[in-house]
Amino acid sequence: MDPIADMLTIIxxxxxxxxxxxxxxxxxxxxxxxxxxxxxxFIQKAEKKGSSQKPVLILTLKYMEDxxxxxxxxxxxxxxxxxYKKHNEINKIKGGYGESIISTPKGLMxxxxxxxxxxxxxxxxxxx
Numbered sequence: 001m002d003p004i005a006d007m008l009t010i011i012x013x014x015x016x017x018x019x020x021x022x023x024x025x026x027x028x029x030x031x032x033x034x035x036x037x038x039x040x041x042f043i044q045k046a047e048k049k050g051s052s053q054k055p056v057l058i059l060t061l062k063y064m065e066d067x068x069x070x071x072x073x074x075x076x077x078x079x080x081x082x083x084y085k086k087h088n089e090i091n092k093i094k095g096g097y098g099e100s101i102i103s104t105p106k107g108l109m110x111x112x113x114x115x116x117x118x119x120x121x122x123x124x125x126x127x128x
Contacts, residue, residue, distance in 0.1 A: 003027060007034075008073040008125060011043075015061055015068035026055035032108045033101060033124070034059055040099050040110065042070050042127055074126045076100075086120040098128025 007030050014022035024030060026048055034046035034057060045060040062069040077083040085102065090111040093100050100111035104121035114120065 002075070002079050003030065004033065004124065005075045005078070008075055011059065011061070011070065012073055014059075015063075015070060018063075020061060022059050022061065024057040024059065026050070026057045029103075029108070030057055036099075036101060036108060036110060037127065040127075042099075071128050072126075076123045076125055083123045084121065085123045087115050087118045089120070090115055090123075093126050094128045098126060101125050101127070 003025075007024050010022050010024055024034075031046065031048060034043065037043045037059075038046045042062065043059050044062045045058075047058050048055050049058050050056045090100060090102065092098075093111070101124040102109055102111055102114045102121045103124050104114055104117075104119045106117065106119055108124070109117070109119075
């Protein structure tokens with residue numbers, strides 16, 4: 001199983017049916033990924049709720065004129081085939097309208113941040 005792909009599918013499905021919030025099982029990487037989505041304006045809010053034994057991640061989805069803010073989410077690096085990129089190989093997504101998410105030794109960051117910091121890593125996903 002791929003927990004990141006499951007998270008992206010839950011977000012896609014939630015927006016397809018017009019949900020305001022979606023609930024996802026918590027992990028640090030999912031939380032950090034959701035915080036990047038929030039910072040870049042693709043979702044309204046990402047928060048951890050529940051007990052310390054069984055926390056969940058609550059994402060408040062963002063809509064503009066009854067249309068989802070996220071047009072597409074694409075998982076790039078998968079457990080069966082990992083994709084790694086150097087900082088100079090990271091391209092803009094959809095002419096700068098989208099973002100790529102890279103897992104670097106300095107933590108998760110957008111493709112733009114990775115290029116600025118001159119650090120590469122695993123190419124997790126694309127969002128636009």
